[in-house]
Every structure is written in structure tokens, then in C-alpha cells.
Amino acid sequence: xxxxxxxxxxxxxxxxxxxxxxxxxxxxxxxxxxxxxxxxxxxxxxxxxxxxxxxxxxxxxxxxxxxxxxxxxxxxxxxxxxxxxxxxxxxxxxxxxxxxxxxxxxxxxxxxxxxxxxxxxxxxxxxxxxxxxxxxxxxxxxxxxxxxxxxxxxxxxxxxxxxxxxxxxxxxxxxxxxxxxxxxxxxxxxxxxxxxxxxxxxxxxxxxxxxxxxxxxxxxxxxxxxxxxxxxxxxxxxxxxxxxxxxxxxxxxxxxxxxxxxxxxxxxxxxxxxxxxxx
Numbered sequence: 033x034x035x036x037x038x039x040x041x042x043x044x045x046x047x048x049x050x051x052x053x054x055x056x057x058x059x060x061x062x063x064x065x066x067x068x069x070x071x072x073x074x075x076x077x078x079x080x081x082x083x084x085x086x087x088x089x090x091x092x093x094x095x096x097x098x099x100x101x102x103x104x105x106x107x108x109x110x111x112x113x114x115x116x117x118x119x120x121x122x123x124x125x126x127x128x129x130x131x132x133x134x135x136x137x138x139x140x141x142x143x144x145x146x147x148x149x150x151x152x153x154x155x156x157x158x159x160x161x162x163x164x165x166x167x168x169x170x171x172x173x174x175x176x177x178x179x180x181x182x183x184x185x186x187x188x189x190x191x192x193x194x195x196x197x198x199x200x201x202x203x204x205x206x207x208x209x210x211x212x213x214x215x216x217x218x219x220x221x222x223x224x225x226x227x228x229x230x231x232x233x234x235x236x237x238x239x240x241x242x243x244x245x246x247x248x249x250x251x252x253x254x255x256x257x258x259x260x261x262x263x264x265x266x267x268x269x270x271x272x273x274x275x276x277x278x279x280x281x282x283x284x285x286x287x288x289x290x291x292x293x294x295x296x297x298x299x300x301x302x303x304x305x306x307x308x309x310x311x
Contacts, residue, residue: 068291070256073298074098074282075226077135077202078105078113080265084121086275087264092128094282096292100125100264101202101224102189103135105163108265112163114188126193131294133200134221137184138164142207146172155211162204175215182221199308200224200295202261220308224295229253230260232281234273247277251284259298 076087076098091098102114102122110117126132138161146156154174161167171177186197201221203212213223233246254260262274282292295301 068293070290071293071297072254072256072285072290073259073295074292075101075202075224075259075261075295077101077204077261077263078103078139079263080105080267081107081109081113081118081121082265083272083274084118084264087278088121088125090275090279090282091130094279094286096282097129097131097294098292099131099133099198099200099224099295100189101133101135102185102197103139103163103204104137104185104188105139113264114185114192119192122189122192123194126195129294131296132186132189132193132195132197133202133224133295134182134185134197135202136178136181136204137188138162138166138181139204140171140173140178140181141204142209142212143170145209145211155215157209157212157215175218178212178215179219179221182216182219198295198301198305200301200305222301222304224259224301226261227255227258229255230258232260232262232273232277234262234277235266235269238269238271243271243273243276246273247280247284250277250281251288254285254290256290259295 074096078101090096104112104114107113107115107118112118114122122132140159140161143158143160146158149155154176156175157173157178159171159173159178161169161171182201185201189195189197199220199222201216202224206225208223216223229250232250233241236246250260262278264274266273285292296305
């Protein structure tokens with residue numbers, strides 16, 4: 033009886049040791065993700081899409097998630113940024129966990145507020161689309177018209193990806209007025225600009241602003257919390273910024289201790305997103 037008891041006791045100790053060793057091994061193999069204390073927020077506006085596949089490769093290789101602001105713009109290939117040709121590309125980005133927001137459907141620039149409306153009437157704005165059927169025309173839009181354009185871009189990207197867009201927008205060129213921002217907020221959209229250092233310069237003439245210069249400027253000046261802005265292709269730049277600068281920029285910012293997050297995680301927009309049921 034004593035021998036059996038000792039054998040059982042030894043067996044129990046061995047089993048316990050095995051469990052502890054397995055537990056330690058599992059912990060060693062799956063370390064906790066480090067807490068991100070210096071986030072930066074990389075965003076892309078649509079463009080001619082010529083470098084979009086290369087940008088996607090860089091983001092996947094670097095395991096970086098970004099926020100795309102989308103409009104239906106003219107492209108080098110296919111039927112526009114939000115057309116059927118590019119639908120698989122957008123769907124793949126959604127599957128990778130990227131976020132989407134509105135850039136107005138026809139990439140519509142605000143030019144000025146129109147005179148103060150009479151009491152009870154909507155504010156009106158002078159606008160100029162750079163894409164679509166009314167490209168290049170000067171239009172007089174109501175707040176309702178502007179909201180419709182914001183929603184159309186969101187609806188289009190949601191149809192292509194099956195993923196709800198964020199209740200955020202970026203005005204083309206970053207051009208806004210307090211009245212325009214109030215109109216957008218009234219229909220559920222908060223505006224996102226970019227930090228001064230976050231203007232990555234991919235739309236500047238390459239003859240004056242080389243890729244090496246733009247990379248050095250960004251690496252030296254970006255700070256934690258900054259929103260950065262680039263494009264999926266710019267017609268005017270002869271020496272494309274992306275992807276030439278993109279991967280070195282990401283790698284060097286990581287080396288300085290920065291991490292990348294989408295605008296869903298930005299402290300200035302988290303509450304707004306939670307209160308509005310787009311994202």
C-alpha cells in the first residue's frame with residue numbers, strides 16, 4: 033500500500049511538472065504584443081492608382097495598417113478609383129484590416145462659402161469637382177448636396193469591400209470653412225486633416241523636391257500622434273514618391289520607436305466613431 037501511494041505521488045508530481053513546462057513553453061512562444069506608446073497615423077487619398085499595387089505590397093510586408101480616403105477619380109487603368117477594375121484591390125485591403133473614409137465622390141473642392149443664408153435656410157457653398165460628369169464646373173451646393181457627396185463615396189467603398197467606412201472625411205486639398213465642417217458634422221462626418229510634418233509631399237514637383245529630401249524631412253519632423261497624408265498616385269509628379277519613399281519611411285520611423293495605427297484608434301476620433309454607427 034505504501035509503495036502504491038509513493039508511486040501515485042511521484043506520478044502526480046511528474047504530471048504537474050509537465051503541465052508547468054508546457055505552460056511556460058506556450059508563454060515563451062506567444063509573447064504579449066508590445067504596447068504602442070508612440071503611434072502615428074498613415075493615410076492615403078485616392079489618385080491615379082498607378083502605384084497602388086506597390087503600396088499594398090509595402091504595407092503588407094511591413095505589417096502596417098492605414099486609412100484610405102476614397103473618391104471616384106480618374107485612373108491610369110480601369111474605370112476610376114471606385115470602379116469595377118479596382119474592386120478586387122479594395123476588397124483585399126479590407127481583408128487585411130485597413131480602414132476607409134470619404135473624400136467626396138467626385139473629389140469636390142470647396143472654393144468659398146456663399147452669402148449667409150436667410151434664417152431657416154441651408155448654408156450654401158461654391159464647389160468645384162475635379163472628377164465626374166461635372167468636372168471643372170463651378171457649382172453652388174447646399175449643405176444637403178455636400179452631405180450627399182460624402183455619403184456616396186462611403187456607400188461606394190462599402191459596396192466594394194463589405195466593410196463599413198468610418199464616419200470621417202477629408203476635404204480635397206484640405207480646403208474647408210467652419211460652415212462646411214459644421215454641415216458635414218450635421219450628417220455624421222468629422223473632418224481629418226494632417227499634421228504639418230505629416231504632409232509627405234508626394235504631390236510636389238520632383239524637380240524641386242527630391243524623394244531623398246522628402247524622406248529626410250518626414251523622418252526628422254514626424255512626432256507621435258501625427259496624421260500623415262500621401263496619395264495612391266499623383267499625375268503631376270514625374271519621379272513617383274511611392275513606393276520609393278514609403279518603405280524607408282516606415283522602416284526608419286519604426287527604428288525611432290514609432291508604431292502605426294488607423295484613425296479608428298486615434299484619440300481625437302474614437303468617441304466620434306463610437307457615437308456614429310458607420311464604423
